[in-house]
Amino acid sequence: MSRRPRRRHAPPRSPAAARPTRGRLAAVDALRGIGIVLMVVYHFAFDLAWFRVVSADFNHDPFWLASRALIVTIFLALVGVSLVLAKRAHSGPQPFWRRVALIAACAILVSIASYLTFPQTFITFGILHAIAVTSVLARPLLGLPRLALALGIVIVAVGMTVQLPLFDTPWLNWVGMMTHKPATEDYVPLFPWLGVVLIGIALGHALPRVQRALDAANRSAPAWLAWLGRHSLIIYLVHQPLLVGALRVVV
Secondary structure (H helix, E strand, O other), X not given: XXXXXXXXXXXXXXXXXXXXXXXXXXXXXXXXXXXXXXXXXXXXXXXXXXXXXXXXXOOOOHHHHHHHHHHHHHHHHXXXXXXHHHHHOOOOHHHHHHHHHHHHXXXXXXXXXXXXXXXXXXXXEOHHHHHHXXXXXXXXXXXXXXXXXXHHHHHXXXXXXXXXXXXXXXXXXXXXXXXXXXXXXXXXXXXXXXXXXHHHHHXXXXXXXXXXXXXXXXXXXXXXXXXXXXXXXXXXXXXXXXXXXXXXXXX
């Protein structure tokens, strides 16, 4: 009788292989990486203006206003998409709340650092504050993409058109719908930006309908852009100190 061949044991996997990144798509990470690149370029231009190397009006110039709007739209739409991907990967509530707590803590650090740098215009409700709050507010709609889309469109429309003096007060301007932008270095109010997150939820649910295109995008996504997207939080925190420190040496 012939011997049954002995089963070979599979070689041990490396720690990275043993812990795959669940729920992530290279195309989504790369798109977030594009947002990171645009953000660094925008802030570098802002720093050059702050050091009086160049002249630029970031509060009124349509080019810079549109650039900022594009960057914030990329980040917040991907917040909604990422919430859907995390749910699809069966990520429980604990990772979600840990992530929200981390982002909220970083938002507080940004407020403190900006107060030390710009005491008259420090950041009270910027992009990290918005990501933390909108993630919590949008979570109940993760399984309701049509409602999220409809509500998102309404919130964007209201935030872009409704202006009430009530929301000019310092305690309410984080909601949006103010008559003028408050004096702050970064301002991302709930209206209209919560709407962008909700639209992102609808986009996240639509991804399986374009699976072939998504697979192609995942294969062609540059690895370095995807890396930037996966480490967007730490890059956000460190890039400005590095840019400002370098300009202090050079200028």
